[in-house]
Amino acid sequence: MLTLALSFAALVCAVAARPSLNYLESHTAENESEEVRSAAIKRLLEVFGMEDPPAIHGHKQPPQYMLDLYNTVADVDGVTKDPYLLEGNTVRSFFDRLRSEQVEFRFNLSTVARTEKILTAELHLFKLRPQATSTFNRHHFCQVSVYQVLDTSKSNNTLGKKLLSSRLIPVHSTGWEVFTITQAVRSWMVDEGNNLGLHVVVQTLGGSKMDLKLIRFASGRNHHQSKQPMLVLFTDDGRRSSAPEITDPNDFAATSSLPHAPMSGPPSRSARSLDYSDEDGMSMPCQRLPLYVDFEEIGWSGWIVSPRGYNAYHCKGSCSFPLGQNMRPTNHATVQSIINALKLIKGIETPCCVPDKLFSINLLYFDDDENVVLKQYSDMVAGSCGCH
Numbered sequence: 009m010l011t012l013a014l015s016f017a018a019l020v021c022a023v024a025a026r027p028s029l030n031y032l033e034s035h036t037a038e039n040e041s042e043e044v045r046s047a048a049i050k051r052l053l054e055v056f057g058m059e060d061p062p063a064i065h066g067h068k069q070p071p072q073y074m075l076d077l078y079n080t081v082a083d084v085d086g087v088t089k090d091p092y093l094l095e096g097n098t099v100r101s102f103f104d105r106l107r108s109e110q111v112e113f114r115f116n117l118s119t120v121a122r123t124e125k126i127l128t129a130e131l132h133l134f135k136l137r138p139q140a141t142s143t144f145n146r147h148h149f150c151q152v153s154v155y156q157v158l159d160t161s162k163s164n165n166t167l168g169k170k171l172l173s174s175r176l177i178p179v180h181s182t183g184w185e186v187f188t189i190t191q192a193v194r195s196w197m198v199d200e201g202n203n204l205g206l207h208v209v210v211q212t213l214g215g216s217k218m219d220l221k222l223i224r225f226a227s228g229r230n231h232h233q234s235k236q237p238m239l240v241l242f243t244d245d246g247r248r249s250s251a252p253e254i255t256d257p258n259d260f261a262a263t264s265s266l267p268h269a270p271m272s273g274p275p276s277r278s279a280r281s282l283d284y285s286d287e288d289g290m291s292m293p294c295q296r297l298p299l300y301v302d303f304e305e306i307g308w309s310g311w312i313v314s315p316r317g318y319n320a321y322h323c324k325g326s327c328s329f330p331l332g333q334n335m336r337p338t339n340h341a342t343v344q345s346i347i348n349a350l351k352l353i354k355g356i357e358t359p360c361c362v363p364d365k366l367f368s369i370n371l372l373y374f375d376d377d378e379n380v381v382l383k384q385y386s387d388m389v390a391g392s393c394g395c396h
């Protein structure tokens with residue numbers, strides 16, 4: 009029974025380490041490389057949760073909010089700093105499509121997948137400085153209310169609107185104001201026809217209408233792009249792996265400082281140049297080596313805002329007896345390496361040198377509709393390698 013389990017593990021290890029030779033041999037080199045390339049790029053897109061690369065229309069400047077968010081959750085390489093910072097794994101931003109003179113907004117959410125779970129939805133409005141003509145005013149605060157516009161023919165709500173969020177805001181303040189409108193967006197996801205937009209009402213504390221010269225919000229029509237009204241959705245596409253991620257950043261540092269053999273070859277050794285020759289791989293102990301995935305080389309730099317690429321790392325080297333603690337062997341791997349060294353049973357290879365910790369990365373990109381999206385992908389970077 010033990011023999012069977014061990015030889016099965018050895019078989020899996022050997023198969024995983026090499027490309028399928030049968031497939032390669034049945035094709036001519038020329039056709040094979042084109043086919044493999046397009047199949048590989050298609051599969052890579054699937055890893056990033058897409059069927060086709062988003063269309064590129066010559067993009068606008070991404071919203072500052074999304075850039076700041078990206079820099080908060082990810083380091084320069086796109087690696088997640090703190091996996092618990094975001095509740096879900098996706099943040100989507102949308103610009104207002106109505107571009108009305110009034111404080112009315114509508115957002116086209118057609119790029120949100122039906123399966124995506126809406127965790128939080130926020131309306132971001134930029135409050136402008138009050139106009140100079142109304143310098144003297146007895147009001148210090150105003151009541152700002154966000155309503156969902158309803159179809160009166162469909163519901164018994166004769167008002168035609170539903171209050172979503174309301175807050176007191178200092179009259180003389182300037183900057184971003186955020187209103188939570190999650191329930192409305194959930195109802196829009198159930199039925200797109202419900203999406204008749206949002207309406208904002210500004211009142212005095214006494215409840216009377218307020219001078220709109222005094223309280224002004226930037227609109228998509230008249231103000232700088234950086235102040236445009238924006239909808240921000242925090243969602244989850246359910247793709248996050250079930251395996252808990254390593255959260256302690258010191259852990260990362262510790263594993264990075266494991267003894268490394270001097271790097272061989274150029275620093276950005278791409279997957280293409282990887283060889284599978286045994287002499288090279290088996291001479292050094294199992295360790296983590298760089299593997300830079302360059303989005304420009306893949307042809308994705310047009311729609312990915314950040315990062316330009318990332319270091320996925322790869323694991324390489326021998327796992328032969330004796331396995332030191334720095335090789336982080338499982339008990340199973342230790343036993344297998346011993347059986348291999350004693351040559352007690354034929355055909356038992358040494359254990360495999362594989363990633364034993366994986367980190368997620370973040371991508372900031374433009375979708376098909378030119379909305380900027382932040383998405384987190386789990387298990388993308390080998391944090392450390394071990395003999396398994």
Ligand SMILES: *[C@@H]1O[C@H](CO)[C@@H](O)[C@H](O)[C@H]1NC(C)=O
Nearest residue numbers: 035036037038039040042043
């Ligand atoms: C490549 O494949 C096409 C059909 O898919 C075939 O017509 C062509 O002859 C092949 N080229 C080579 C070099 O085998």
Ligand SMILES: *[C@@H]1O[C@H](CO)[C@@H](O)[C@H](O)[C@H]1NC(C)=O
Nearest residue numbers: 105115116117118119376377
């Ligand atoms: C939303 O955007 C999609 C894709 O750009 C478009 O097909 C659809 O008509 C838009 N919906 C509305 C209500 O404008």
Ligand SMILES: *[C@@H]1O[C@H](CO)[C@@H](O)[C@H](O)[C@H]1NC(C)=O
Nearest residue numbers: 159160161162163164165166
């Ligand atoms: C409106 O109210 C009536 C009576 O209260 C009810 O029968 C009807 O189903 C309601 N319609 C909708 C769309 O909620």
